[in-house]
Amino acid sequence: PGNWAQPRRWNAMPFAQCADCGWRGEWPSSDAGMRGACPACDCGALVSARRRVFCASLADVFDNEVPASWRTDLFSLIRTTPNLDWLLLTKRIGNVVDMLDEAGGWSGATVDSVRNPLPNVWVGATICNQAEADRDIPKLLRVRAAVRFLSVEPMLGRVDLCEQMGMWWNQTMGCWEGTGQQINVASDGRPRIGWVIAGGESG
Numbered sequence: 001p002g003n004w005a006q007p008r009r010w011n012a013m014p015f016a017q018c019a020d021c022g023w024r025g026e027w028p029s030s031d032a033g034m035r036g037a038c039p040a041c042d043c044g045a046l047v048s049a050r051r052r053v054f055c056a057s058l059a060d061v062f063d064n065e066v067p068a069s070w071r072t073d074l075f076s077l078i079r080t081t082p083n084l085d086w087l088l089l090t091k092r093i094g095n096v097v098d099m100l101d102e103a104g105g106w107s108g109a110t111v112d113s114v115r116n117p118l119p120n121v122w123v124g125a126t127i128c129n130q131a132e133a134d135r136d137i138p139k140l141l142r143v144r145a146a147v148r149f150l151s152v153e154p155m156l157g158r159v160d161l162c163e164q165m166g167m168w169w170n171q172t173m174g175c176w177e178g179t180g181q182q183i184n185v186a187s188d189g190r191p192r193i194g195w196v197i198a199g200g201e202s203g
Contacts, residue, residue: 004077010051011081017049024049052122054087062090062099071103078105078118085120089151093125093139100143117144122195124149129157137161137193147194154201161196 014027023040036046055061061071078086090096100106106115123145127133133150140148152159 007053007077007081007084010053011083015049015051015083016046018043019045019047050083050085050120052085052087053081054089057089060090060092061088062092062095064092064095068099068102071099071105075103075105075118078121082120085122085146087122087124087149089124089126089149091126093123093136093143096123096139096143106144115144117146119146121145122147122149124151124195124197126151126153127159128152128154130159133159133161140193141191148191149195149197150193151197153197153199155198156201161193 015025016027017024018038018040020043021038021041023038025039027046028037028039036044038044038046055074060066061074078084105118105121107118108115123140123143125136125140127136127150133152137150140150150161
């Protein structure tokens with residue numbers, strides 16, 4: 001319980017990112033005047049940023065064995081910490097929509113009778129190879145989330161994500177093209193993957 005009280009503390013604390021070197025962390029207490037002095041490079045380029053919380057990194061809140069009451073408690077906490085972006089990663093992406101319904105994981109507002117996601121929830125799926133990508137990415141794209149992401153770890157083989165990342169083959173030019181923007185919805189309104197984490201297999 002003490003650990004789960006931490007997000008409320010983080011939610012109340014100013015967070016920063018350096019526009020020059022990329023450092024991220026709590027706004028330094030030594031910079032009481034909020035002048036933007038970066039503790040890593042002292043460049044004066046700190047800007048306000050959102051803290052990210054990777055929730056249950058050694059667990060899966062969308063697993064069938066997790067009590068529904070835990071998800072309800074989690075989404076209650078998420079609602080009370082609007083300054084935090086919550087990263088929810090799962091190997092069971094097919095469970096997410098129903099479990100979000102059950103846990104009250106939506107904003108409550110609707111557009112054309114479609115429930116809006118909570119603005120601070122990122123939903124990710126773990127995939128390891130092309131077969132899992134082909135099976136699970138369409139399920140991820142059906143989840144309404146502020147950001148959809150993939151964890152391709154461990155990457156056990158080649159995984160082609162061009163279509164899901166909003167790229168297309170230009171037959172005339174003979175090359176792949178894309179917007180180059182990390183956005184959650186493509187210009188034609190289709191859902192997109194906004195972020196990909198990739199890593200190999202230890203050993």
